[in-house]
Amino acid sequence: MILRRPFFWIILLIAAGFIYAPLHGNNVSLREDLILVAIAIILASNLNLMIGYTGYVNFGHIVFYGLGGYVGLYLTTVRAWNLVLSALVAGVVVSLCAFLFGLAILRLRGAYFALATIGILQAVQAFVSNFDPWGRSTGMYLSFNSYQSLGGARRALWITYFLIIAVMALSMIVSLVIKNSKFGLGLFAIREDEDAAVVLGVNATMYKAIIYSVSAFLPAVAGALMFFKNGMIDPSIAFEYMLSLEGIVMLMLGGQGSVIGAALGGTLYEKLRSYLLTSPVLSNFHLVIAGGLLLMVVLFAPGGLIGWVYRLVPRARKVIE
Amino acid sequence: MNSLLEVRGVSKHFGGLVAVSDVSFSIAEGEIMGLIGPNGAGKTTLFNVVNGVYKADQGSITFAGEDITGYSPDKVVHLGLARTHQIVKPLNDLTVLENVTVGACFGREYLDKAAARKVASEVLQRVGLGDRADTVARSLTIAGKKRLEVARALAAKPKLLLLDEVLAGLNPTEVATMIELVRTIRDSGVSVLMIEHLMQAIMSLSDRIVVLNLGRKLAEGQPDEVVHNPDVVEAYLGFPDIVDKLTRTD
Numbered sequence: 035m036i037l038r039r040p041f042f043w044i045i046l047l048i049a050a051g052f053i054y055a056p057l058h059g060n061n062v063s064l065r066e067d068l069i070l071v072a073i074a075i076i077l078a079s080n081l082n083l084m085i086g087y088t089g090y091v092n093f094g095h096i097v098f099y100g101l102g103g104y105v106g107l108y109l110t111t112v113r114a115w116n117l118v119l120s121a122l123v124a125g126v127v128v129s130l131c132a133f134l135f136g137l138a139i140l141r142l143r144g145a146y147f148a149l150a151t152i153g154i155l156q157a158v159q160a161f162v163s164n165f166d167p168w169g170r171s172t173g174m175y176l177s178f179n180s181y182q183s184l185g186g187a188r189r190a191l192w193i194t195y196f197l198i199i200a201v202m203a204l205s206m207i208v209s210l211v212i213k214n215s216k217f218g219l220g221l222f223a224i225r226e227d228e229d230a231a232v233v234l235g236v237n238a239t240m241y242k243a244i245i246y247s248v249s250a251f252l253p254a255v256a257g258a259l260m261f262f263k264n265g266m267i268d269p270s271i272a273f274e275y276m277l278s279l280e281g282i283v284m285l286m287l288g289g290q291g292s293v294i295g296a297a298l299g300g301t302l303y304e305k306l307r308s309y310l311l312t313s314p315v316l317s318n319f320h321l322v323i324a325g326g327l328l329l330m331v332v333l334f335a336p337g338g339l340i341g342w343v344y345r346l347v348p349r350a351r352k353v354i355e
Numbered sequence: 356m357n358s359l360l361e362v363r364g365v366s367k368h369f370g371g372l373v374a375v376s377d378v379s380f381s382i383a384e385g386e387i388m389g390l391i392g393p394n395g396a397g398k399t400t401l402f403n404v405v406n407g408v409y410k411a412d413q414g415s416i417t418f419a420g421e422d423i424t425g426y427s428p429d430k431v432v433h434l435g436l437a438r439t440h441q442i443v444k445p446l447n448d449l450t451v452l453e454n455v456t457v458g459a460c461f462g463r464e465y466l467d468k469a470a471a472r473k474v475a476s477e478v479l480q481r482v483g484l485g486d487r488a489d490t491v492a493r494s495l496t497i498a499g500k501k502r503l504e505v506a507r508a509l510a511a512k513p514k515l516l517l518l519d520e521v522l523a524g525l526n527p528t529e530v531a532t533m534i535e536l537v538r539t540i541r542d543s544g545v546s547v548l549m550i551e552h553l554m555q556a557i558m559s560l561s562d563r564i565v566v567l568n569l570g571r572k573l574a575e576g577q578p579d580e581v582v583h584n585p586d587v588v589e590a591y592l593g594f595p596d597i598v599d600k601l602t603r604t605d
Contacts, residue, residue, distance in 0.1 A: 216460050216468045223457045226446035233406065233440070234507060235432035235461030
C-alpha cells in the first residue's frame with residue numbers, strides 16, 4: 035500500500051512546508067516565489083512519466099499546461115463556473131485530447147516521436163491563435179467578478195496557491211503510485227525495450243496512450259489555476275516553447291525516472307532561473323546556462339543529481355524514490 | 356493426441372523476398388518439436404509469424420483451439436504462447452527479478468505484482484539465476500541473458516514455449532544445463548518448439564523435427580528419419596551422398 039511507503043509521507047511534509055512557510059507572517063512575495071517552484075515541480079514530475087518512466091521524449095509537454103489554462107479561463111470567465119470545477123474539467127478535457135493525440139503519434143518512436151510532439155505544440159498554438167471564442171492572438175482576460183465568488187482578490191489568490199500546492203503534491207503522489215504499480219512496471223519494460231515488452235505481454239499501444247494522457251491531466255489543472263491567478267492568457271505565454279525545453283532540463287538535472295529527482299530538478303532550476311533573470315549581468319544568458327547545464331548533466335551525470343546520490347548511497351533508493 | 360498448435364499454409368513475404376512459404380505443421384501437447392534449417396531458411400521469421408510479431412500474408416495459425424492469426428504478440432502471450440529471442444533482449448536497467456516479474460505480470464495468468472514477484476523468484480531458482488536476482492540485467496553474461504530469456508518466458512506460465520537458439524554461444528557445460536532445463540520444462544507439461552543449430556542437442560531432445568530450407572518445409576519426422584533424408588543432407592552439405600561417403604568404412 036502507498037501509505038506504507040516512507041516517501042509518501044515525505045511528499046506530504048514537503049507540501050505542508052510549502053503551505054506553512056508563506057502563510058507564516060503572510061509573506062506574499064515568498065508565496066509568489068514558491069508558486070513558480072510548484073509549477074516547475076508539476077511540469078517536471080509529469081514530464082517524468084513520459085521521459086523517465088516510458089522513455090518517450092516529449093518536447094511539447096507545455097501544450098497541456100497552456101490548453102488547460104485556456105479551457106480553465108474560458109470556463110471561469112465566460113461561463114462563470116467555479117474555479118475548482120473549471121480546473122478539473124480543464125484537466126479532463128485536455129487529458130482526452132492527449133489520449134487521442136497519443137493514439138495517433140505514439141506509433142512513432144525515438145526522434146520521430148519527439149518531432150511529432152513539437153508539431154502538436156505548433157498546431158495547437160496556431161489553432162488557438164485563430165480561435166475566436168478564445169480571443170485569437172490577443173487572448174482572454176479574467177473578469178474581476180471571478181475573484182468575488184472566492185471572497186475577494188486577496189483570498190482568491192491564497193486559495194489558488196493552496197490548490198496549486200495540492201496539485202504539486204498530487205503530481206508527486208501519482209508518480210510514486212505509478213512507479214510502484216504493475217502499470218509502472220509495464221512502462222519501464224517499454225522504456226527498456228518496447229519490442230521485448232510487447233512479446234512479454236505488455237499492451238504497449240494502450241499503455242503509452244494512457245500514460246501520455248495521465249501526464250497531461252495535472253499540468254492542465256495547474257495551467258487552469260495559474261492563468262486564473264495571473265488573470266490573463268494569450269497564445270505566446272500559454273504555449274511558451276522555452277518552458278517546454280526547460281522542463282526537460284529540470285528533469286535531467288534532478289534525475290529522470292525518480293520522483294524526488296523530478297521535484298528536486300524543478301526546484302533547483304527554477305531557483306537558478308529566477309536568480310539569473312534578476313541578476314543584472316547574467317539576465318540575458320539564462321538559456322545559455324540552461325543549455326550548458328543540460329550538456330554537463332547528459333555528459334557527466336546521466337542519472338542527474340539523484341542518480342549521483344544513489345551511486346553514493348545505494349540504500350537511499352528504498353526511501354527516496 | 357490433441358494438437359496444441361496448428362500452423363496451416365503460412366507464408367510471409369518481405370517485398371520480393373519470400374521468407375516463409377506455405378509451411379504447415381502441428382505440435383501435440385507435451386511434445387518437443389525441433390525446427391532446423393540452414394541460415395536464412397526462415398526459422399525465426401516463422402517464430403515471428405506464430406507469435407504475432409509479423410502478420411502472415413497467407414495461412415492460419417490455431418493455438419489451443421483458438422484462431423490466433425493476426426493477433427498481436429501481447430494477446431498471444433495471454434493465451435499461453437511465450438517465446439525467447441535469438442538475439443537476447445534483456446530489459447537492461449531493470450534487475451533480473453524485475454525482468455522476470457514483467458513476464459509473470461503480463462503473462463497467461465496476468466498476476467498482480469506481489470504474486471508475480473513470487474512466481475518470478477521461483478522461476479529464477481529453477482533456471483539457476485536465483486543468486487543474481489538483484490543485479491541489473493545488463494551485467495549478466497551471455498549465458499545468463501539466455502537463461503533470463505527462458506525465465507521470462509516461463510514466468511508467463513505458457514502452454515507452449517518457443518525457444519529461439521537458446522544454446523547458441525554457450526560453452527559445453529552451459530549447453531548441458533540448458534538441455535536439462537528444457538527437459539524439465541517439458542516434464543512439467545509445457546510443449547516446446549525450438550530452433551537450434553546444435554545438431555546433437557536437437558536430435559536428443561526433439562520428439563519430432565521440421566526442416567526448413569529457403570522458406571519451405573523440406574522434411575518432417577522423427578530425428579533419425581530426418582538426418583538420413585537425402586534432401587536434408589543436400590540442403591546442409593550440398594551432396595546428397597555425403598553421409599554414405601563419410602560413413603563408408605572400406
